[in-house]
Amino acid sequence: MQVVWANKNNNTHCPDKGEGMDNSELTQYFNPSLFNTKLKAKTKLDCLEELTTLFVENKDIRTGGIVLTMLRERELLGSTGIGKNVAIPHGRTTATMEVKIAFGRSETGIDFGSTDKKPVKLIFVVLAPPQDKDNKYLPILGKLVEVLSVLKNRNKLLKVEAFEEFIDVIEGK
Amino acid sequence: MLNKQLEFLVVLQDLDIMIQDIEDVKQIGFAVAGKEKLEEARRELTEKLGKPVLFNYENLRKRYKRAIVPVKDETCLGCFMRVPTVLITRGRSDQNVINCEGCGRILYWYE
Numbered sequence: 001m002q003v004v005w006a007n008k009n010n011n012t013h014c015p016d017k018g019e020g021m022d023n024s025e026l027t028q029y030f031n032p033s034l035f036n037t038k039l040k041a042k043t044k045l046d047c048l049e050e051l052t053t054l055f056v057e058n059k060d061i062r063t064g065g066i067v068l069t070m071l072r073e074r075e076l077l078g079s080t081g082i083g084k085n086v087a088i089p090h091g092r093t094t095a096t097m098e099v100k101i102a103f104g105r106s107e108t109g110i111d112f113g114s115t116d117k118k119p120v121k122l123i124f125v126v127l128a129p130p131q132d133k134d135n136k137y138l139p140i141l142g143k144l145v146e147v148l149s150v151l152k153n154r155n156k157l158l159k160v161e162a163f164e165e166f167i168d169v170i171e172g173k
Numbered sequence: 174m175l176n177k178q179l180e181f182l183v184v185l186q187d188l189d190i191m192i193q194d195i196e197d198v199k200q201i202g203f204a205v206a207g208k209e210k211l212e213e214a215r216r217e218l219t220e221k222l223g224k225p226v227l228f229n230y231e232n233l234r235k236r237y238k239r240a241i242v243p244v245k246d247e248t249c250l251g252c253f254m255r256v257p258t259v260l261i262t263r264g265r266s267d268q269n270v271i272n273c274e275g276c277g278r279i280l281y282w283y284e
Contacts, residue, residue, distance in 0.1 A: 062283060066180060070187040073214055077191070078204035088203075092190045094183045094241050097283055115204065130190050130239050142201050 021139040023147065023172045029126075029140060030170065032163040033058040034102035039123070044112050048072065048089060051102045051125045058100075060127070066095045067127065081112030081120050085158075086148050090126035090141060099128045099136055101144075103166065105158070122148070122157050147172070179270050181221050182230055183281060186241045188215050189234070226270060233278055241279040252276035 034054045041047035048071045052064040061067055070091045074080065081087040087110075102125040109119025124144055128137035147153055147170060156169045192211055199205045219227055233240035242251035247261055254275030256264070264271045264282050271280045 059284070066183050066187070069184050070191070073184075073188055073211060074191060076210040076214060077195070077207045080203060082203065090198075091187065092194065093187045094239075094243070094281055095187075095283060097243060097245070129243075130186070138197055138201065141198070145201060 021136070021143045023143070023170060026140060026143045026147070027167050027170050029099050029101045030103065030163075030167065031058065031100070034060075034100060035163050035166065036103070037105045037161060039104045039106045039110075041106065041110060042108070044075070044110055044120075045072065047104065047106065047110050047120075047123060048075075048125070051089075051104045051123065054102045054104075055096075055100060055125075055127065060098070060100050061093075061095045063095075067093055070095075071125070075113075079113040079115070081114030082145065082148075083114050083116040083118065084148075084154060085109065085118050085121040086124075086154065087112045087114070087120040087122070088124045088126060088141065088144060088148075090128075092128045092130050092137065094130055096127045096129050099126070099140060101126050101140070122154065124148075176269060178222060178226050179279075179281070181218055182226065182270065182279060183241060185215065185218050185222070185230065186239065188218065229270075229272070230279065237276070237278060239278070241281050242273070243283045244280050245283075249273040249275060249278065249280060251278040256280065 036054065039047060039050055041050045049068055052068045055061045055067065056064045070093045071089050074089060074091045080089045104123040106121050109121050112120040114120060126141060153169055160166045160169060188211060195205050195208060230240050242249060244256055247256050249256055251273060252275040257274065260271055263269050264280055273280055
């Protein structure tokens with residue numbers, strides 16, 4: 001595990017990639033159509049497929065095949081399960097024009113091969129074009145890690161049902 | 174249905190971007206230990222591509238940052254030249270790998 005989680009005072013020690021982006025800016029990359037609190041998938045690959053389908057249904061991408069291949073290959077590089085029941089599969093792909101994030105929650109948890117061996121319940125799939133406007137991809141990833149490093153936020157995300165509640169957590173309300 | 178060669182090319186470009194991004198992603202704190210697995214995946218992918226198609230891609234990569242660019246509003250987003258109607262029809266049918274007549278980059282209709 002390389003991600004350093006927040007301490008008791010919620011001070012994180014993540015690298016500064018998330019700095020310069022506030023929580024409300026992060027919320028603009030989410031969408032109610034890319035939000036599923038009842039994932040059916042039981043395996044990592046099925047989970048990636050289920051969340052990729054959301055992007056297709058929302059017309060963010062034409063077909064799921066290219067993105068799914070990219071996400072699978074990203075997992076070859078190392079699991080995106082960062083511990084504490086969280087995974088952030090991510091990558092740049094020619095198949096999309098804008099940065100988009102899909103959120104999925106699994107009640108039972110999915111084995112993502114995380115270093116802490118804990119099943120993943122909160123999954124954020126981040127897609128970005130090869131050259132995104134203002135180069136927001138890395139700050140978004142950093143900010144997401146920062147938000148998820150806070151125990152209180154993770155606990156809330158394990159319970160949210162409505163998209164509005166979810167956005168409140170991301171905003172830090 | 175996307176032309177297989179075009180699909181492989183897009184996957185190849187995504188893989189090349191991922192290999193370039195490794196250090197940045199590592200800095201955020203993600204585990205990145207399998208670079209050689211990605212390079213192996215890249216090698217396997219290039220074997221599925223026809224030689225002229227791969228040669229075209231590699232040449233474009235040397236010339237431009239990205240060999241494949243999207244088409245938006247019938248315009249190549251590499252050089253911002255309007256794509257001729259005949260190419261739009263062929264490109265949208267997904268049966269061919271189409272190069273932009275202005276810059277030569279491979280075109281991808283993302284919508």
